[in-house]
Amino acid sequence: MLKRTLMLAAVAATLSMQAFAGHCPMDAKAIDNALPRSNLNEMEKAEIQALRDEGMRLHENGDHRMSEKKMATAMRKLLDSSLE
Structure with a gap:
């Protein structure tokens, strides 16, 4: 019983890590899309x-x-720059 519980916990942890790992490229794409349309100076x-x-x-x-x-x-x- 304990072995089964530990296996299920390990599988759940692995699946959740994979879900979060895929989030980074989506964030990068959102930044890439928003950056040219922002009113920031070149240094920002x-x-x-x-x-x-x-x-x-x-x-x-x-x-x-x-x-x-x-x-x-x-x-x-x-986001902060677009609010000003």
């Missing part, structure tokens, strides 16, 4: 692009938690 755009690129590098290296943090920071900066 470069900063957001650098965050996006770092996020994708982390994603490709398997560090999805940090990747999503970088993507979230980039997306927050984009």
Whole structure:
């Protein structure tokens, strides 16, 4: 019984990690679509692009938690700029 429970937990953890891992490219695409339409100056755009690129590098290296943090920071900066 314990063995079965542990196996189910391992499968659930693996499936959930795969679902989150696929989120990074979607975030990158959203940033890519929004960045050219933003009213940011070139330095701000470069900063957001650098965050996006770092996020994708982390994603490709398997560090999805940090990747999503970088993507979230980039997306927050984009959202904040459009509110001003």
